[in-house]
Amino acid sequence: MSDSTFEARPKQQHHFDLNFGKSIMALPGGEDLYRCIQCGTCSSTCPLSAYMDHTPRRIIAMTRAGLKDDVLASNTIWLCSSCYSCTVACPKQIRITDVMYSLKRRAIQTRRFSVGPVAALARAFIASVLRTGRSNESRIIVRTWLSTQPFELVRQAWLGLRLWLKGRLSLRRHRMTGSARDIPKLLRNLHEPPTFNRKA
């Protein structure tokens, strides 16, 4: 794994998108974004802060300031493992994990994939669910590595073999007992422009 993922990127953005913060606030879970007092509790509880190029506190400040490109290009949103430490620790009850999800979705929508393997994993995961209704971790991780870091396949071959011998790894697809076609059918019928008003 090269360390390029973790290089802190200098701020490059010269123009500000002043509606960026508002647009994130409008998404479910982001309602309290503007209550942030920049205390840094999220950054100190986040187990992944050390690997991020911007800590969660800084991401919130940058989002509100409109540094859209810097936020969406950061590795922070991809490194978040959704452990919810920040969400429960936040003194202002901001659902920071959900804000991270919103930012990640925005990055995907604008086709910015700053951490390749995480995006590749998501791609493989969704392909698996759409096809069979279930996910098979072994297949997903093999596909992820094939498309991004094939060397990992070699490095982890021994672990894979040991797991296989113990009956814990299988490349066979797991299928739903009923019709897996229900899943794409279900997901297709969700789409309609969202507004997301919170219940009064």
Next chain:
Amino acid sequence: MHYLYYPGCSLKATGKPYEESLLAVFRALGIDVDELKDWNCCGATTYMGVDEVQAFALAARNLALAERQASGAAVVAPCNACYLVLNKAQHYVSEYPDIRKRVTRALKVIELEYCGDVNVRHPLDILVNDYGIERIGQEVKQPLAGLNVACYCGCQIVRPYSTFDDQHNPQSMERLLRAAGANVIDWPLKTRCCGAALTGTIPTAGTGLSDLLLKEARRRGANTIATCCPLCQHNLECYQAEGRGESGTLVQTPVVYFTQLLGLALGLKPKSLGLKRMLIALQPPAQATRAVL
């Protein structure tokens, strides 16, 4: 006591020993479970980061199936991620009318209906709060003497929707394994992230996190780690050898499911608990070594 069992994808693959031991323990205690028919993937954390409403719809399909199969029965979700996603979907579907409208409409297309009264619970919750610690204590046949256990809950079971235990210092697993005769060590990292899927995607970060947990558990004298999530177990067990050459210590700490330890205490056979499937064999409890393992 009757429950619907939602295994989730992991328990059918890398987490197979969890399913085996969970069902064996439930059978031994007379807790009745039926597998949810035709269940699908809960969406996990990955789907949430790609399309939130789709993630909630995937979860809601399972909840709707549960309502249809056994109305009023609680759903047992042993995987932390499934447990969180199913709970989160319920919160969001009831909190945001727009999400509810879209999910309900899409479910109708596949002839399902979700009313919103499914109780999603973790096996720990059921064992501790429904069955009861005292009753489990009475059932213990072979106390787990000699095991210094670090109880690791992981993140998504108590955060952010903690319904049965404390968010910062959960005690359910400790109480359960103490009743099973184990020596439970005190450690502060029991809800810190194990690295989740990052062990596969960005190994530097992922194994960094799991390594830290292992080091601290060992430093505090643990010789076994008990987990309640298939991904936590995988991360702590499978990447143990990595990055440890530097520290010089070469002990391997078995990482097992809490149901496996409980099953041993209840006198069940190690094979029926999936203990043969572990990469690092569990050190046999000091007492009755031959009889147990």
